[in-house]
Amino acid sequence: MIAIIDYDAGNIASVIRALDYLGEKWVLTRDKQEILNADKAILPGVGSFKDALDNIRKYELEDVIKTFIASKKPFLGICLGLQLLFDESEESPGVKGLSVLPGVCKKIPASKDIKVPHVGWNSISLQKESKLFKGIPDNSYVYFVHSYYLEATNKEDVAACTDYGVTIHSAIEHDNVFACQFHPEKSSDVGLTIIKNFTSL
C-alpha cells in the first residue's frame, strides 16, 4: 500500500490516475498511523512553499514524514514535494523547510531565452547509478512546470540534473528518499517507468 500524503496539495489527482493506470494500491491520507503503516509514501505538491508547509504543520505531518523516512521505507517527493524536503526557498523567505536533506531552492533567473516558469519538456542528465532511473536512458525527456529550482548541498544526493540557464537538481536519491522536480505522472512512458521503478522497490 502506498500512502499519498494529503495536505490539500494540487496534482494529487494526476498522481492517483497514474497509480491506478499502473494497477498500484494507494490510500490518500493524513492519518499518522495509516501513513506509518504504508509500505511507501508519496508527497505530491503544486503551489507555494509557504502554503504547503503551513498545511503540513497544521495537519501535524512534519514528524510523521520524518518518522516515515527514518523507517527507511521508500519515500517519493514530486515537484514542490521535492523542494519541501530541503531547508528553505527564495519563494518564501524565513519559512523553514522540512530539512530532510540539506539544500536551498532559488528562483530561476529569467532572460531573453529563459522564460519563467520553466514549462515544458527538458532532458535529465543522470548523475549516478540510481534505482529511480533504472532502465531509463540518459538525457531522456520529462515534463516540468516550476519557477524555483533546487540546489542540493550534497552533490552525491543528486540523481539527475537539468539545464535551464542554471543547473537544476531535477532528481534526488538518498538512501530511501527519492524526489523529482518534474512531473513523472505527466512525462509519458518515461515518467510511468519512473513511477513503476519507485512502486517496485
Added chain:
Amino acid sequence: MYTKRIIPCLDICNSRVVKGVNFVNLVDAGDPVEQAVLYNKEGADELVFLDITASSDNRDTVVDMVERVAANLFIPFTVGGGIRTVDDVKKILRAGADKVAINSAAIMNPKLISEAAYKFGSQCVVVAIDLKKRSDGSGWNVYKNGGRVDVGIDAFEWAKEACRLGAGELLITSMDADGTKKGFANDITAMISEAVDIPVIASGGAGSKEDFLDVFTKGKADAALAASLFHFKELAIKDLKDYLYENNISVRR
C-alpha cells in the same frame, strides 16, 4: 536540452473527435481517448482539446470526456471552448485537464484570467488570442467568438495585458493564416513572444515541416499547434521532429 513543443489540436463535438475544414462538413473521427493515446504514441508533447459543441445542453459531456482522457493519457493536455467562469475552469481542471484555454470570456471579463490564476495557478491558464491584421496594415486586432467578431482592440497590447493578469501561456491563432497551409504568422508571433516572459504557442497556417522550422526560428514560438495537418496524416509527428532536429531545433524524440 529544453525543447520546442509540437501540439496536435483535436476538435471535439458532443464528446467525439470531429474533422472538417474550417468547422464545416464535420465528420466523426473517433473516440477522443483513442485518438489521444495514439498521438501520445506518435510523440506529441501535449494535446489541446477544443470543444466546439454548439448546444450548451451538451456542455457537461465535456467533463466526462476529460475524465476519460485523463485516466489514460500521461502527457499534459489543455481543454478550451466555451469556458466562461471560474467554476467552468474548476470543473475542467478537477476532471483532470492540466490547463484550460480561455478566449472570448477573457476578452469580455479580463478578471477571469487573474481569478483563475490566483485560484489554480498561472501554469494552468492559457489565454487564447485569435487575431487578424488590420486592413491598413498598422497592426493586429483581437477577434472573438471563434474568430468571427472583431473586438476592436490591439492584439499586441492584449497579449501583454493577458500576461500581466497572470496567464501562464498564450495561444496565438492568426485568422489570416488559419486554414491557408501557407505558414504561421511569424511576424506577430515573434513580436508577442519577445514582449512577454511566458511561453507562446503559435497556431494557424501550418502546411509543411518548413513552416514549423520558421515559426520556431523567425516566429520565436515556444510551441506550435496544428489540427488538420496531423488529423489527415499529411505530416507525421515523428517525421516533423526528425526534420526539426536535423535543423538544430531541440525537440523531444
